[in-house]
Amino acid sequence: MSYTIFCDFDGTITLKDVGKTLLTKFSRDDWQYYDKLVINGEIGTREALIKQWGTVKANEQEIFDVVDQISIDPSFHSFFEWVKEHNIHFIVVSDGFQEYIEEILEKEEIDSSSMDIRANNVKIVNNSLVLSFITEECEHGCANCKYSHVLDYKKKGNKIIYIGDGLSDILPARELADVIFAKEGEDLAKKLKGDPRVIEFSNFEEIKTILEEKIFN
Numbered sequence: 425m426s427y428t429i430f431c432d433f434d435g436t437i438t439l440k441d442v443g444k445t446l447l448t449k450f451s452r453d454d455w456q457y458y459d460k461l462v463i464n465g466e467i468g469t470r471e472a473l474i475k476q477w478g479t480v481k482a483n484e485q486e487i488f489d490v491v492d493q494i495s496i497d498p499s500f501h502s503f504f505e506w507v508k509e510h511n512i513h514f515i516v517v518s519d520g521f522q523e524y525i526e527e528i529l530e531k532e533e534i535d536s537s538s539m540d541i542r543a544n545n546v547k548i549v550n551n552s553l554v555l556s557f558i559t560e561e562c563e564h565g566c567a568n569c570k571y572s573h574v575l576d577y578k579k580k581g582n583k584i585i586y587i588g589d590g591l592s593d594i595l596p597a598r599e600l601a602d603v604i605f606a607k608e609g610e611d612l613a614k615k616l617k618g619d620p621r622v623i624e625f626s627n628f629e630e631i632k633t634i635l636e637e638k639i640f641n
């Protein structure tokens with residue numbers, strides 16, 4: 425049986441959500457209003473991201489000064505080494521931006537070129553952020569459609585292990601995953617409470633232990 429692990433980045437690999445941290449510092453608008461609209465199902469995350477980042481005024485140095493303060497879960501290092509040693513297919517799916525993900529991984533001395541990362545892209549032009557997306561517009565209104573990335577592998581007959589924490593993880597996990605690791609106390613865990621596929625976790629050491637025992641033994 426062939427397994428693929430899909431893993432969210434913000435708040436899952438990192439200890440803090442990078443996007444929310446940047447918006448809190450640099451947005452000149454009530455960015456949380458658009459999150460509420462997403463939670464209520466009134467708009468998708470693509471529209472929300474465009475609105476939220478559209479009001480940010482900052483230069484590259486200011487953005488990366490904040491990004492450089494973000495740490496990853498220390499247990500991710502040994503988890504990712506274990507993934508590579510066992511040739512386990514591992515894909516990062518993020519509704520954040522490729523540019524800060526690579527920056528954080530490099531700072532943490534993780535070779536980002538050895539990782540398959542599916543995320544949005546951003547360019548800073550005259551202190552404004554210009555976003556671009558790697559998936560087509562979808563019926564869910566996603567910025568980066570995590571569902572479509574996972575579906576590709578599901579269709580090829582892969583078993584899906586999904587690791588995440590937030591709102592953008594609910595649909596791919598609920599509809600497509602065989603095993604779900606949901607960060608304890610966060611939105612994904614709350615929304616899927618009682619689902620027999622869900623295992624709540626607080627760090628990657630716990631995930632590794634369970635996967636070693638149950639799947640990759």
Ligand SMILES: [Mg+2]
Nearest residue numbers: 432434435590
């Ligand atoms: Mg997240």
Ligand SMILES: [Zn+2]
Nearest residue numbers: 562564566569
């Ligand atoms: Zn979608």
